[in-house]
Amino acid sequence: MTVLSRLEDRMPGRVTVLFLLAAALFAVFMQEAFALGAGSYVTSKYEPGGFVLSASGKSAPLCVSSEDYWGVAHAVKDLQSDIEKVTGAKPELSTDGLASAREMVIAGTIGKSPLIDKLISNKKLDVREIDGKWESFIIKVVTKPFPGVDRALVIVGSDKRGTIYGIYDVSEKIGVSPWHWWADVPPRHLSSLYVKSGTFEEGPPSVKYRGIFLNDEWPDLTNWMIHTYGYAKQSVNPPVPPDVANYGHLFYERVFDLLLRLKADYLWPAMWNNAFNEDDTLNPRLANEYGIVMGTSHQEPMI
Known part of the structure:
Protein backbone atom coordinates (compact mmCIF):
# COMPACT_ATOMS: atom_id res chain seq x y z
CA MET A 1 0.00 0.00 0.00
CA THR A 2 1.41 3.38 -0.98
CA VAL A 3 1.58 6.42 1.26
CA LEU A 4 -1.00 8.12 -0.98
CA SER A 5 -3.47 5.23 -0.66
CA ARG A 6 -3.08 5.24 3.11
CA LEU A 7 -3.77 8.96 3.10
CA GLU A 8 -6.90 8.39 1.01
CA ASP A 9 -8.08 5.75 3.48
CA ARG A 10 -7.66 8.22 6.32
CA MET A 11 -8.79 11.45 4.72
CA PRO A 12 -10.60 10.69 1.43
CA GLY A 13 -11.44 13.35 -1.14
CA ARG A 14 -9.84 16.00 -3.30
CA VAL A 15 -10.38 18.83 -0.80
CA THR A 16 -8.45 16.95 1.86
CA VAL A 17 -5.66 16.14 -0.56
CA LEU A 18 -5.44 19.84 -1.41
CA PHE A 19 -5.30 20.64 2.30
CA LEU A 20 -2.46 18.19 2.79
CA LEU A 21 -0.59 19.52 -0.23
CA ALA A 22 -0.92 23.07 1.07
CA ALA A 23 0.33 21.96 4.47
CA ALA A 24 3.18 20.07 2.83
CA LEU A 25 4.24 23.18 0.91
CA PHE A 26 4.11 25.12 4.17
CA ALA A 27 6.27 22.45 5.78
CA VAL A 28 8.87 22.65 3.04
CA PHE A 29 8.96 26.45 3.31
CA MET A 30 9.36 26.34 7.08
CA GLN A 31 12.03 23.66 7.05
CA GLU A 32 14.01 25.51 4.40
CA ALA A 33 13.66 28.80 6.26
CA PHE A 34 14.97 27.34 9.50
CA ALA A 35 17.63 25.07 8.02
CA LEU A 36 19.22 27.65 5.74
CA GLY A 37 22.95 27.05 5.74
CA ALA A 38 22.78 24.54 8.58
CA GLY A 203 16.06 31.71 16.10
CA PRO A 204 14.43 34.05 16.37
CA PRO A 205 12.28 33.38 13.27
CA SER A 206 11.99 36.17 10.72
CA VAL A 207 8.18 35.79 10.71
CA LYS A 208 6.75 36.00 14.22
CA TYR A 209 3.48 34.09 13.71
CA ARG A 210 3.44 31.15 11.31
CA GLY A 211 0.55 28.78 10.87
CA ILE A 212 -2.28 27.31 8.85
CA PHE A 213 -6.06 27.42 8.80
CA LEU A 214 -8.55 24.60 8.24
CA ASN A 215 -10.64 25.60 5.25
CA ASP A 216 -13.63 23.96 3.50
CA GLU A 217 -13.54 21.12 6.00
CA TRP A 218 -17.01 20.02 4.91
CA PRO A 219 -17.55 17.38 3.60
CA ASP A 220 -14.25 15.51 3.41
CA LEU A 221 -12.42 16.27 6.63
CA THR A 222 -15.65 16.48 8.64
CA ASN A 223 -16.82 13.06 7.42
CA TRP A 224 -13.44 11.64 8.37
CA MET A 225 -13.79 13.30 11.78
CA ILE A 226 -17.20 11.69 12.33
CA HIS A 227 -15.84 8.32 11.22
CA THR A 228 -12.77 8.62 13.47
CA TYR A 229 -13.97 10.59 16.51
CA GLY A 230 -17.76 10.57 16.27
CA TYR A 231 -19.94 13.51 17.28
CA ALA A 232 -19.32 16.17 19.90
CA LYS A 233 -21.20 15.71 23.15
CA GLN A 234 -24.42 17.73 23.22
CA SER A 235 -24.47 20.52 25.75
CA VAL A 236 -26.60 23.47 26.82
CA ASN A 237 -23.81 25.42 28.47
CA PRO A 238 -21.65 25.76 26.48
CA PRO A 239 -24.14 25.36 23.64
CA VAL A 240 -23.32 22.32 21.48
CA PRO A 241 -26.21 21.19 19.23
CA PRO A 242 -26.65 17.59 18.00
CA ASP A 243 -24.84 16.13 14.99
CA VAL A 244 -21.75 18.32 15.31
CA ALA A 245 -18.53 16.57 14.29
CA ASN A 246 -16.21 16.01 17.21
CA TYR A 247 -13.37 18.41 16.42
CA GLY A 248 -12.07 17.79 19.92
CA HIS A 249 -8.78 17.57 21.75
CA LEU A 250 -7.86 14.13 20.36
CA PHE A 251 -7.86 15.60 16.85
CA TYR A 252 -6.22 18.89 17.75
CA GLU A 253 -3.46 17.13 19.68
CA ARG A 254 -2.40 15.62 16.36
CA VAL A 255 -2.56 19.01 14.65
CA PHE A 256 -0.61 20.72 17.45
CA ASP A 257 2.06 18.01 17.28
CA LEU A 258 2.52 18.58 13.54
CA LEU A 259 2.64 22.35 13.89
CA LEU A 260 5.24 22.34 16.65
CA ARG A 261 7.42 19.79 14.87
CA LEU A 262 7.31 22.12 11.84
CA LYS A 263 8.15 25.10 14.08
CA ALA A 264 4.78 26.76 13.52
CA ASP A 265 2.86 28.54 16.28
CA TYR A 266 -0.56 29.63 14.94
CA LEU A 267 -3.80 27.87 13.99
CA TRP A 268 -7.19 28.97 12.77
CA PRO A 269 -9.46 26.03 13.71
CA ALA A 270 -12.35 24.37 11.90
CA MET A 271 -15.34 26.72 11.95
CA TRP A 272 -17.83 25.50 9.30
CA ASN A 273 -20.17 24.04 11.90
CA ASN A 274 -17.86 24.06 14.88
CA ALA A 275 -16.74 26.25 17.76
CA PHE A 276 -13.23 25.48 19.01
CA ASN A 277 -13.78 26.58 22.61
CA GLU A 278 -17.25 25.06 23.00
CA ASP A 279 -17.13 21.73 21.15
CA ASP A 280 -14.53 20.43 23.60
CA THR A 281 -13.56 22.49 26.64
CA LEU A 282 -10.14 20.79 26.59
CA ASN A 283 -9.37 22.39 23.21
CA PRO A 284 -8.38 25.88 24.45
CA ARG A 285 -6.64 24.47 27.50
CA LEU A 286 -4.47 22.17 25.42
CA ALA A 287 -3.71 24.90 22.90
CA ASN A 288 -2.29 26.95 25.75
CA GLU A 289 -0.36 24.01 27.20
CA TYR A 290 1.15 23.12 23.84
CA GLY A 291 1.94 26.76 23.11
CA ILE A 292 -0.24 27.19 20.04
CA VAL A 293 -1.73 30.64 19.43
CA MET A 294 -5.35 30.31 18.29
CA GLY A 295 -7.10 32.56 15.80
CA THR A 296 -10.87 32.76 15.43
CA SER A 297 -12.10 33.47 11.90
CA HIS A 298 -9.87 32.85 8.90
CA GLN A 299 -12.17 34.88 6.67
CA GLU A 300 -12.85 38.30 8.09
CA PRO A 301 -10.14 39.37 8.61
CA MET A 302 -8.13 36.34 9.83
CA ILE A 303 -8.13 37.51 13.43
Whole structure:
Protein backbone atom coordinates (compact mmCIF):
# COMPACT_ATOMS: atom_id res chain seq x y z
CA MET A 1 0.00 0.00 0.00
CA THR A 2 1.41 3.38 -0.98
CA VAL A 3 1.58 6.42 1.26
CA LEU A 4 -1.00 8.12 -0.98
CA SER A 5 -3.47 5.23 -0.66
CA ARG A 6 -3.08 5.24 3.11
CA LEU A 7 -3.77 8.96 3.10
CA GLU A 8 -6.90 8.39 1.01
CA ASP A 9 -8.08 5.75 3.48
CA ARG A 10 -7.66 8.22 6.32
CA MET A 11 -8.79 11.45 4.72
CA PRO A 12 -10.60 10.69 1.43
CA GLY A 13 -11.44 13.35 -1.14
CA ARG A 14 -9.84 16.00 -3.30
CA VAL A 15 -10.38 18.83 -0.80
CA THR A 16 -8.45 16.95 1.86
CA VAL A 17 -5.66 16.14 -0.56
CA LEU A 18 -5.44 19.84 -1.41
CA PHE A 19 -5.30 20.64 2.30
CA LEU A 20 -2.46 18.19 2.79
CA LEU A 21 -0.59 19.52 -0.23
CA ALA A 22 -0.92 23.07 1.07
CA ALA A 23 0.33 21.96 4.47
CA ALA A 24 3.18 20.07 2.83
CA LEU A 25 4.24 23.18 0.91
CA PHE A 26 4.11 25.12 4.17
CA ALA A 27 6.27 22.45 5.78
CA VAL A 28 8.87 22.65 3.04
CA PHE A 29 8.96 26.45 3.31
CA MET A 30 9.36 26.34 7.08
CA GLN A 31 12.03 23.66 7.05
CA GLU A 32 14.01 25.51 4.40
CA ALA A 33 13.66 28.80 6.26
CA PHE A 34 14.97 27.34 9.50
CA ALA A 35 17.63 25.07 8.02
CA LEU A 36 19.22 27.65 5.74
CA GLY A 37 22.95 27.05 5.74
CA ALA A 38 22.78 24.54 8.58
CA GLY A 39 23.82 20.88 8.40
CA SER A 40 22.74 18.11 10.73
CA TYR A 41 24.43 17.97 14.11
CA VAL A 42 23.37 14.31 14.53
CA THR A 43 25.39 11.46 13.04
CA SER A 44 25.33 7.67 13.23
CA LYS A 45 29.13 7.52 13.46
CA TYR A 46 31.15 8.68 16.42
CA GLU A 47 33.26 11.80 16.00
CA PRO A 48 35.83 13.05 18.53
CA GLY A 49 34.08 15.09 21.21
CA GLY A 50 30.67 13.84 20.15
CA PHE A 51 27.90 13.09 22.64
CA VAL A 52 26.61 9.52 22.76
CA LEU A 53 22.85 9.84 22.45
CA SER A 54 22.38 6.11 21.89
CA ALA A 55 24.80 3.23 21.33
CA SER A 56 25.21 -0.46 22.17
CA GLY A 57 21.53 -0.83 23.01
CA LYS A 58 21.50 1.99 25.56
CA SER A 59 20.29 5.59 25.27
CA ALA A 60 21.33 8.57 27.38
CA PRO A 61 18.72 9.46 30.03
CA LEU A 62 16.56 12.55 29.58
CA CYS A 63 16.05 15.21 32.26
CA VAL A 64 13.35 17.88 32.40
CA SER A 65 12.19 19.88 35.41
CA SER A 66 8.66 19.45 36.73
CA GLU A 67 8.71 23.24 37.20
CA ASP A 68 9.04 23.84 33.46
CA TYR A 69 6.10 24.25 31.08
CA TRP A 70 3.79 21.29 30.52
CA GLY A 71 4.43 21.54 26.78
CA VAL A 72 8.18 21.20 27.33
CA ALA A 73 7.74 18.07 29.46
CA HIS A 74 5.38 16.66 26.83
CA ALA A 75 7.92 17.26 24.06
CA VAL A 76 10.62 15.50 26.11
CA LYS A 77 8.31 12.48 26.46
CA ASP A 78 7.89 12.54 22.69
CA LEU A 79 11.68 12.64 22.30
CA GLN A 80 11.93 9.64 24.61
CA SER A 81 9.50 7.76 22.36
CA ASP A 82 11.21 8.98 19.17
CA ILE A 83 14.65 7.78 20.31
CA GLU A 84 13.16 4.38 21.07
CA LYS A 85 11.50 4.23 17.63
CA VAL A 86 14.82 4.93 15.91
CA THR A 87 17.21 2.86 18.05
CA GLY A 88 15.02 0.37 19.91
CA ALA A 89 16.56 1.60 23.18
CA LYS A 90 14.18 3.64 25.34
CA PRO A 91 15.95 6.28 27.45
CA GLU A 92 15.06 6.82 31.07
CA LEU A 93 13.20 10.03 31.90
CA SER A 94 13.78 12.08 35.04
CA THR A 95 11.51 14.95 36.11
CA ASP A 96 12.87 15.35 39.64
CA GLY A 97 16.42 16.45 39.02
CA LEU A 98 19.46 14.86 37.44
CA ALA A 99 19.47 11.27 36.28
CA SER A 100 21.81 8.75 37.89
CA ALA A 101 24.28 8.71 35.03
CA ARG A 102 27.58 10.22 33.92
CA GLU A 103 26.08 11.53 30.68
CA MET A 104 22.54 12.78 30.06
CA VAL A 105 20.29 15.05 28.04
CA ILE A 106 18.97 18.14 29.86
CA ALA A 107 16.13 20.15 28.31
CA GLY A 108 14.63 23.29 29.77
CA THR A 109 13.56 26.90 29.47
CA ILE A 110 15.45 29.93 30.74
CA GLY A 111 13.78 31.13 33.93
CA LYS A 112 11.60 28.02 34.27
CA SER A 113 14.08 25.17 34.69
CA PRO A 114 16.23 25.17 37.85
CA LEU A 115 18.77 22.93 36.08
CA ILE A 116 19.14 25.34 33.18
CA ASP A 117 19.27 28.39 35.45
CA LYS A 118 21.97 26.75 37.55
CA LEU A 119 24.06 26.01 34.46
CA ILE A 120 23.74 29.67 33.48
CA SER A 121 24.59 31.04 36.93
CA ASN A 122 27.59 28.68 37.19
CA LYS A 123 28.77 29.97 33.78
CA LYS A 124 28.56 26.52 32.25
CA LEU A 125 26.06 27.71 29.66
CA ASP A 126 26.11 31.00 27.75
CA VAL A 127 22.61 31.96 26.62
CA ARG A 128 23.18 35.64 25.83
CA GLU A 129 22.51 35.04 22.13
CA ILE A 130 18.94 33.83 22.79
CA ASP A 131 17.95 35.27 26.16
CA GLY A 132 14.80 37.37 25.82
CA LYS A 133 14.39 36.52 22.14
CA TRP A 134 11.32 35.00 20.47
CA GLU A 135 11.21 31.20 19.98
CA SER A 136 14.96 30.64 20.01
CA PHE A 137 17.03 27.72 21.23
CA ILE A 138 20.57 26.43 21.69
CA ILE A 139 21.70 22.81 21.54
CA LYS A 140 25.14 22.31 23.07
CA VAL A 141 27.31 19.60 24.59
CA VAL A 142 28.45 20.84 28.01
CA THR A 143 31.43 19.29 29.81
CA LYS A 144 31.25 18.80 33.59
CA PRO A 145 27.88 20.56 33.94
CA PHE A 146 27.32 19.30 37.49
CA PRO A 147 29.36 17.39 40.07
CA GLY A 148 29.42 13.72 39.13
CA VAL A 149 28.27 14.38 35.57
CA ASP A 150 30.87 14.13 32.81
CA ARG A 151 28.87 15.62 29.97
CA ALA A 152 25.36 16.71 29.09
CA LEU A 153 23.58 17.47 25.86
CA VAL A 154 21.71 20.65 26.76
CA ILE A 155 18.62 21.84 24.89
CA VAL A 156 17.76 25.32 26.16
CA GLY A 157 15.00 27.59 24.93
CA SER A 158 14.41 31.30 25.35
CA ASP A 159 10.70 30.66 25.92
CA LYS A 160 8.19 27.80 25.88
CA ARG A 161 8.10 27.30 22.13
CA GLY A 162 11.83 27.87 21.80
CA THR A 163 12.50 24.89 24.05
CA ILE A 164 9.83 22.77 22.37
CA TYR A 165 11.26 23.56 18.93
CA GLY A 166 14.73 22.57 20.12
CA ILE A 167 13.48 19.23 21.43
CA TYR A 168 11.56 18.41 18.26
CA ASP A 169 14.54 19.55 16.19
CA VAL A 170 16.53 16.72 17.77
CA SER A 171 13.67 14.32 16.98
CA GLU A 172 13.74 15.33 13.33
CA LYS A 173 17.53 15.17 13.12
CA ILE A 174 17.59 11.58 14.43
CA GLY A 175 15.11 10.54 11.76
CA VAL A 176 11.53 11.11 12.95
CA SER A 177 9.53 13.14 10.44
CA PRO A 178 7.06 15.82 11.58
CA TRP A 179 4.64 13.90 9.35
CA HIS A 180 5.10 10.64 11.30
CA TRP A 181 1.35 10.37 12.00
CA TRP A 182 -0.45 12.36 9.31
CA ALA A 183 1.43 10.78 6.40
CA ASP A 184 2.51 7.50 8.04
CA VAL A 185 6.18 8.38 7.58
CA PRO A 186 8.18 5.63 9.30
CA PRO A 187 11.25 6.59 11.35
CA ARG A 188 14.63 5.54 10.08
CA HIS A 189 16.32 2.83 12.14
CA LEU A 190 19.84 3.34 13.46
CA SER A 191 21.72 1.44 16.15
CA SER A 192 23.83 4.43 17.16
CA LEU A 193 23.19 8.17 17.45
CA TYR A 194 25.78 10.84 18.25
CA VAL A 195 25.53 14.61 18.56
CA LYS A 196 28.50 16.53 17.22
CA SER A 197 30.53 18.74 19.50
CA GLY A 198 29.77 22.44 19.27
CA THR A 199 27.00 24.96 19.76
CA PHE A 200 23.94 24.84 17.51
CA GLU A 201 21.69 27.88 17.68
CA GLU A 202 18.41 28.75 15.97
CA GLY A 203 16.06 31.71 16.10
CA PRO A 204 14.43 34.05 16.37
CA PRO A 205 12.28 33.38 13.27
CA SER A 206 11.99 36.17 10.72
CA VAL A 207 8.18 35.79 10.71
CA LYS A 208 6.75 36.00 14.22
CA TYR A 209 3.48 34.09 13.71
CA ARG A 210 3.44 31.15 11.31
CA GLY A 211 0.55 28.78 10.87
CA ILE A 212 -2.28 27.31 8.85
CA PHE A 213 -6.06 27.42 8.80
CA LEU A 214 -8.55 24.60 8.24
CA ASN A 215 -10.64 25.60 5.25
CA ASP A 216 -13.63 23.96 3.50
CA GLU A 217 -13.54 21.12 6.00
CA TRP A 218 -17.01 20.02 4.91
CA PRO A 219 -17.55 17.38 3.60
CA ASP A 220 -14.25 15.51 3.41
CA LEU A 221 -12.42 16.27 6.63
CA THR A 222 -15.65 16.48 8.64
CA ASN A 223 -16.82 13.06 7.42
CA TRP A 224 -13.44 11.64 8.37
CA MET A 225 -13.79 13.30 11.78
CA ILE A 226 -17.20 11.69 12.33
CA HIS A 227 -15.84 8.32 11.22
CA THR A 228 -12.77 8.62 13.47
CA TYR A 229 -13.97 10.59 16.51
CA GLY A 230 -17.76 10.57 16.27
CA TYR A 231 -19.94 13.51 17.28
CA ALA A 232 -19.32 16.17 19.90
CA LYS A 233 -21.20 15.71 23.15
CA GLN A 234 -24.42 17.73 23.22
CA SER A 235 -24.47 20.52 25.75
CA VAL A 236 -26.60 23.47 26.82
CA ASN A 237 -23.81 25.42 28.47
CA PRO A 238 -21.65 25.76 26.48
CA PRO A 239 -24.14 25.36 23.64
CA VAL A 240 -23.32 22.32 21.48
CA PRO A 241 -26.21 21.19 19.23
CA PRO A 242 -26.65 17.59 18.00
CA ASP A 243 -24.84 16.13 14.99
CA VAL A 244 -21.75 18.32 15.31
CA ALA A 245 -18.53 16.57 14.29
CA ASN A 246 -16.21 16.01 17.21
CA TYR A 247 -13.37 18.41 16.42
CA GLY A 248 -12.07 17.79 19.92
CA HIS A 249 -8.78 17.57 21.75
CA LEU A 250 -7.86 14.13 20.36
CA PHE A 251 -7.86 15.60 16.85
CA TYR A 252 -6.22 18.89 17.75
CA GLU A 253 -3.46 17.13 19.68
CA ARG A 254 -2.40 15.62 16.36
CA VAL A 255 -2.56 19.01 14.65
CA PHE A 256 -0.61 20.72 17.45
CA ASP A 257 2.06 18.01 17.28
CA LEU A 258 2.52 18.58 13.54
CA LEU A 259 2.64 22.35 13.89
CA LEU A 260 5.24 22.34 16.65
CA ARG A 261 7.42 19.79 14.87
CA LEU A 262 7.31 22.12 11.84
CA LYS A 263 8.15 25.10 14.08
CA ALA A 264 4.78 26.76 13.52
CA ASP A 265 2.86 28.54 16.28
CA TYR A 266 -0.56 29.63 14.94
CA LEU A 267 -3.80 27.87 13.99
CA TRP A 268 -7.19 28.97 12.77
CA PRO A 269 -9.46 26.03 13.71
CA ALA A 270 -12.35 24.37 11.90
CA MET A 271 -15.34 26.72 11.95
CA TRP A 272 -17.83 25.50 9.30
CA ASN A 273 -20.17 24.04 11.90
CA ASN A 274 -17.86 24.06 14.88
CA ALA A 275 -16.74 26.25 17.76
CA PHE A 276 -13.23 25.48 19.01
CA ASN A 277 -13.78 26.58 22.61
CA GLU A 278 -17.25 25.06 23.00
CA ASP A 279 -17.13 21.73 21.15
CA ASP A 280 -14.53 20.43 23.60
CA THR A 281 -13.56 22.49 26.64
CA LEU A 282 -10.14 20.79 26.59
CA ASN A 283 -9.37 22.39 23.21
CA PRO A 284 -8.38 25.88 24.45
CA ARG A 285 -6.64 24.47 27.50
CA LEU A 286 -4.47 22.17 25.42
CA ALA A 287 -3.71 24.90 22.90
CA ASN A 288 -2.29 26.95 25.75
CA GLU A 289 -0.36 24.01 27.20
CA TYR A 290 1.15 23.12 23.84
CA GLY A 291 1.94 26.76 23.11
CA ILE A 292 -0.24 27.19 20.04
CA VAL A 293 -1.73 30.64 19.43
CA MET A 294 -5.35 30.31 18.29
CA GLY A 295 -7.10 32.56 15.80
CA THR A 296 -10.87 32.76 15.43
CA SER A 297 -12.10 33.47 11.90
CA HIS A 298 -9.87 32.85 8.90
CA GLN A 299 -12.17 34.88 6.67
CA GLU A 300 -12.85 38.30 8.09
CA PRO A 301 -10.14 39.37 8.61
CA MET A 302 -8.13 36.34 9.83
CA ILE A 303 -8.13 37.51 13.43
